[in-house]
Every structure is written in C-alpha cells, then in structure tokens.
Amino acid sequence: xxxxxxxxxxxxxxxxxxxxxxxxxxxxxxxxxxxxxxxxxxxxxxxxxxxxxxxxxxxxxxxxxxxxxxxxxxxxxxxxxxxxxxxxxxxxxxxxxxxxxxxxxxxxxxxxxxxxxxxxxxxxxxxxxxxxxxxxxxxxxxxxxxxxxxxxxxxxxxxxxxxxxxxxxxxxxxxxxxxxxxxxxxxxxxxxxxxxxxxxxxxxxxxxxxxxxxxxxxxxxxxxxxxxxxxxxxxxxxxxxxxxxxxxxxxxxxxxxxxxxxxxxxxxxxxxxxxx
Amino acid sequence: xxxxxxxxxxxxxxxxxxxxxxxxxxxxxxxxxxxxxxxxxxxxxxxxxxxxxxxxxxxxxxxxxxxxxxxxxxxxxxxxxxxxxxxxxxxxxxxxxxxxxxxxxxxxxxxxxxxxxxxxxxxxxxxxxxxxxxxxxxxxxxxxxxxxxxxxxxxxxxxxxxxxxxxxxxxxxxxxxxxxxxxxxxxxxxxxxxxxxxxxxxxxxxxxxxxxxxxxxxxxxxxxxxxxxxxxxxxxxxxxxxxxxxxxxxxxxxxxxxxxxxxxxxxxxxxxxxxxxxxx
Numbered sequence: 001x002x003x004x005x006x007x008x009x010x011x012x013x014x015x016x017x018x019x020x021x022x023x024x025x026x027x028x029x030x031x032x033x034x035x036x037x038x039x040x041x042x043x044x045x046x047x048x049x050x051x052x053x054x055x056x057x058x059x060x061x062x063x064x065x066x067x068x069x070x071x072x073x074x075x076x077x078x079x080x081x082x083x084x085x086x087x088x089x090x091x092x093x094x095x096x097x098x099x100x101x102x103x104x105x106x107x108x109x110x111x112x113x114x115x116x117x118x119x120x121x122x123x124x125x126x127x128x129x130x131x132x133x134x135x136x137x138x139x140x141x142x143x144x145x146x147x148x149x150x151x152x153x154x155x156x157x158x159x160x161x162x163x164x165x166x167x168x169x170x171x172x173x174x175x176x177x178x179x180x181x182x183x184x185x186x187x188x189x190x191x192x193x194x195x196x197x198x199x200x201x202x203x204x205x206x207x208x209x210x211x212x213x214x215x216x217x218x219x220x221x222x223x224x225x226x227x228x229x230x231x232x233x234x235x236x237x238x239x240x241x242x243x244x245x246x247x248x249x250x251x252x253x254x255x256x257x258x259x260x261x262x263x264x265x266x267x268x269x270x271x272x273x274x275x276x
Numbered sequence: 277x278x279x280x281x282x283x284x285x286x287x288x289x290x291x292x293x294x295x296x297x298x299x300x301x302x303x304x305x306x307x308x309x310x311x312x313x314x315x316x317x318x319x320x321x322x323x324x325x326x327x328x329x330x331x332x333x334x335x336x337x338x339x340x341x342x343x344x345x346x347x348x349x350x351x352x353x354x355x356x357x358x359x360x361x362x363x364x365x366x367x368x369x370x371x372x373x374x375x376x377x378x379x380x381x382x383x384x385x386x387x388x389x390x391x392x393x394x395x396x397x398x399x400x401x402x403x404x405x406x407x408x409x410x411x412x413x414x415x416x417x418x419x420x421x422x423x424x425x426x427x428x429x430x431x432x433x434x435x436x437x438x439x440x441x442x443x444x445x446x447x448x449x450x451x452x453x454x455x456x457x458x459x460x461x462x463x464x465x466x467x468x469x470x471x472x473x474x475x476x477x478x479x480x481x482x483x484x485x486x487x488x489x490x491x492x493x494x495x496x497x498x499x500x501x502x503x504x505x506x507x508x509x510x511x512x513x514x515x516x517x518x519x520x521x522x523x524x525x526x527x528x529x530x531x532x533x534x535x536x537x538x539x540x541x542x543x544x545x546x547x548x549x550x551x552x553x554x555x556x
Contacts, residue, residue: 057450076456083454091548093469102465106455136551160454193303 003190004031022215031232038201046216066189081158088143090135097131099114121149141172177223199234202243210250220250318519327346343527350502357485358426373441398496424493428485436478440471483535
C-alpha cells in the first residue's frame with residue numbers, strides 16, 4: 001500500500017469566473033512508505049496546492065487522493081500525517097512542551113501520557129532542556145525543530161512540510177536538513193516536502209518532483225541516488241552535483257514568466273511579492 | 277508618574293486662577309476664556325476640605341463617607357453592567373466570527389446602536405423594566421441602570437473581540453484543520469488566546485463606557501444611592517457651595533480609575549507568557 005496516491009487530480013480556483021486559476025491539472029503521484037519526496041517549481045506551479053490536497057485542507061476539483069489507502073479526509077480525521085509550515089507557527093501563549101502536546105490534547109489524551117510523549121519528542125529533536133520556555137525565547141531554527149516535534153507528536157506515518165526552512169539562514173538550514181533526515185530515519189516517517197531550493201531538494205530526497213505553472217502540473221520525476229546515509233561529504237560529492245544539474249535543467253524548461261531560477265536573489269524578491 | 281501628573285494638573289488649575297480673567301475673557305472676539313473666579317473655579321483646597329464637612333447641616337454624615345458609599349453603590353452597578361456587556365459583546369463576536377452572514381447583517385446595527393443617545397434610552401429601559409414581570413420576579417430599578425452601562429460596554433468588546441478572533445494567522449488555522457480540530461476546539465485553543473491582545477484594549481474602553489453609562493443613567497432615571505445622583509444633587513447647590521460638586525465628580529473619576537485598575541491587573545495576568553514587546 002502506498003503512503004500517498006494522487007490520481008488525475010485537478011484543482012481549479014474560481015471556476016467559471018474571469019479570475020479562474022488552474023492551480024493543478026491532471027496530476028498523478030505515488031509516494032511509497034519511507035520515501036522522501038520534494039516538490040519543487042516556480043511560484044504558481046501548484047506545489048503548495050498539491051500538498052494541501054494530500055492534507056485534505058483543500059478538496060480536488062476532480063480526481064482522487066488517498067493517504068495510507070484511505071480517502072484523504074479520513075486520513076486527516078485519523079491524524080495519519082503531521083504538518084509543518086514555513087513559519088513555525090508555535091503558539092506564543094503555550095510553553096514548548098504544551099505546544100508539542102497540542103495535537104495530543106485535541107485527540108483527548110490524558111495529561112500524563114501527553115507529558116511523557118512531549119518529553120520523548122523533545123529528546124528526539126535534542127531540545128529536552130527547553131520544555132518550560134516559551135517559543136519567542138527560542139531561535140528560528142529551534143522553533144522549527146519544536147514545530148517538527150509537534151508534527152510528529154502523535155506518531156503519524158507521514159510528514160507534510162511546506163517550505164519549513166525557507167525563513168532560516170543558510171547555516172541553520174543545512175543543519176536542519178541533516179536533523180530532519182536523522183529524525184525521519186529514526187521514526188521511519190514518509191515525507192512530502194515543498195521547497196524553492198534545488199540543493200535542499202536534492203540533498204533530502206529520494207525523488208524530486210519538478211512542477212511547472214499555468215496550469216500547475218508535474219513535468220519531471222528525478223531519482224536521486226545519494227544513498228541512505230547522507231552527511232557533509234554528500235554535499236561535495238559528484239552525485240550531489242549531478243542531481244542538482246538534473247533538477248536545474250528540468251526547471252529551466254518550466255520557468256515562469258518573471259521567475260529566473262538561476263538567480264536566487266531575483267527569485268526571493270519575486271516570492272516575497274507573491275506572498276503579499 | 278500618575279501622582280506627579282495629578283499635581284501638575286492641580287498646579288495648572290491654580291495658575292490659571294491667578295492669571296486668568298475673573299469674569300471670563302474674549303479671544304479674537306469670541307468669549308472662550310473661562311472665568312477664573314471662585315464660583316466657577318474653586319480652589320483645590322476648598323474642594324478637598326469639603327470632604328471633611330457634614331453633608332447637610334445637622335447631619336452626622338461627613339461628605340467623604342457619603343461619596344464613598346455612593347461610589348461603592350455605583351461600582352457594583354458598573355461591575356454588573358460591565359460583566360453583562362462583556363458577555364453580550366463576546367457572545368456576539370463569536371456569532372459573527374462563526375457565521376459571516378451574521379457579521380454582515382448585525383454589524384451595521386451595532387454601529388447604529390451606539391449613535392442612540394443614552395439619555396433618550398434611559399427612561400425607555402426603565403419603563404420596559406417596570407412592565408416586565410416574570411414568575412414573580414420584580415425588575416429592580418438598578419438593573420435598568422446596569423443594563424444602560426452594559427449598552428455602552430458591549431460595543432467595543434464585540435468589535436475588538438471579533439477583530440481578535442479573526443486575527444489568528446492562516447497557517448495556524450490550517451494547522452488546527454490538519455488536526456481535524458472542531459470549530460469549538462479551534463475557538464478555545466487558538467482563536468481566543470490569539471484574540472487576547474485585541475480584547476484587553478476593548479475591555480478598557482468597555483470599562484469606561486460602563487462607568488459613563490451607569491453615572492448618566494443614574495442621573496436620568498433618578499436612581500438614589502449612587503455617585504450620579506450625588507453629582508446632580510451637589511450641582512444644584514453650586515451657587516451656594518461651588519466646591520461641593522467636585523467631591524462627587526472626583527468620586528466618579530475614582531470609579532473609572534478603579535475599573536481601569538481591574539482591567540490592567542487582568543491584562544498583566546493574561547499577557548504574562550507573551551513576548552514583552554507586543555504586550556499592550
């Protein structure tokens with residue numbers, strides 16, 4: 001049974017009006033258990049929309065999405081997946097442990113069980129001494145690790161991440177990538193990861209899904225063969241550069257009207273404009 | 277700081293009495309400068325000394341105890357009005373946040389409600405209250421006064437809370453949805469905590485609204501025992517004893533300060549775990 005199965009899924013916003021947007025058109029994607037998949041592409045290619053279809057935060061206009069063999073809606077009710085966003089989105093009014101307990105609280109776990117699970121998750125992300133602090137007392141990287149701990153607190157089999165390291169500086173980002181791989185290997189979690197960064201996608205993934213805008217669709221599926229154990233040496237390896245080149249060339253054909261994927265700075269500016 | 281500013285205001289008052297025109301003055305042809313004589317602007321020490329006097333000749337009650345008792349009486353009405361208004365305001369905000377159509381239908385009426393003069397409304401509420409008799413429950417007059425306080429209090433609370441309830445970031449709402457959280461769970465665990473920084477200033481406005489509503493309603497319904505009644509009674513004696521009315525006016529101001537103090541304490545408690553720079 002595959003972890004995620006998207007079949008002929010389309011998502012059209014404002015259908016039939018002048019503001020109609022074909023966010024996704026006839027997308028097919030299968031993610032196997034334990035796999036790490038990245039979705040990459042220029043702004044407006046529908047990668048975040050695809051992630052939200054899998055999460056059942058959006059419903060497809062047509063087509064089907066199954067998660068762990070169930071309809072996506074049922075998988076959401078069963079908390080089969082955890083989610084992390086670009087902004088860690090921790091609640092200021094809860095301390096770190098209480099933030100991690102949030103999904104467990106909503107599931108109706110009792111207090112003792114919640115507490116011990118929160119500690120277990122804090123050990124996993126190597127921040128056990130920060131349980132009593134509040135999120136705004138932590139650095140951005142620490143906040144994101146807490147957000148991952150929260151996403152995995154209910155032991156979901158799948159982790160859905162929407163540019164989780166997009167707001168971090170480069171050094172922290174590389175450290176977080178290593179940590180994420182370690183955590184996912186330790187918990188054998190399947191990951192669907194949305195990113196703008198080519199090296200990030202290549203470093204993390206078993207497969208990179210390259211998408212293209214207007215209408216949003218999948219253009220390439222690129223296998224990355226960097227092995228299971230990845231570290232600093234991986235980033236200097238020939239396979240890593242081959243992967244980056246392959247993804248870059250796939251993206252070149254999908255360039256948006258105003259997005260230059262080779263120019264990181266221009267891309268960041270464009271993204272910021274799009275976010276408003 | 278507060279004590280200092282009070283002293284400053286008192287000093288300015290006395291300074292104007294020294295340099296201001298005794299019978300008012302004209303500025304650019306318009307009669308706008310207030311009279312600085314003792315009848316219009318009594319000395320500060322005259323006002324304060326009135327607290328030690330008997331209320332009326334032959335009475336054994338000093339003015340300070342009368343004002344204090346009136347203040348306590350009004351304070352309870354204000355508190356009742358504030359709690360009632362806050363409850364109604366929060367309730368309306370929840371309804372409006374839950375159902376967009378309620379917001380669009382209700383919000384204009386809320387705005388209009390605040391343009392109705394309280395003075396005009398007061399006798400109406402009293403007469404409605406007098407006609408209501410539910411299972412032997414006699415509608416007390418003070419309840420009408422509290423309701424008029426609540427009438428001024430609920431509006432800032434409903435608008436502020438609505439803004440707060442819809443202030444949670446979209447990502448946080450998505451996060452709660454990803455946990456299949458019910459609307460009620462999201463309300464209690466995300467929307468309300470996120471609304472607190474918006475609700476505290478709204479409660480501050482509501483507290484002063486409740487004070488104004490109660491004092492004005494006491495005057496216009498003629499309810500005995502409160503600070504509003506004292507203001508109007510002492511004002512009638514202003515020709516003979518101009519300093520006396522200020523004792524009651526200061527009492528009303530103290531009432532507002534007491535309410536503001538309660539809200540400030542609540543603010544400190546609720547915001548104790550928040551980042552300090554965003555605390556209001």
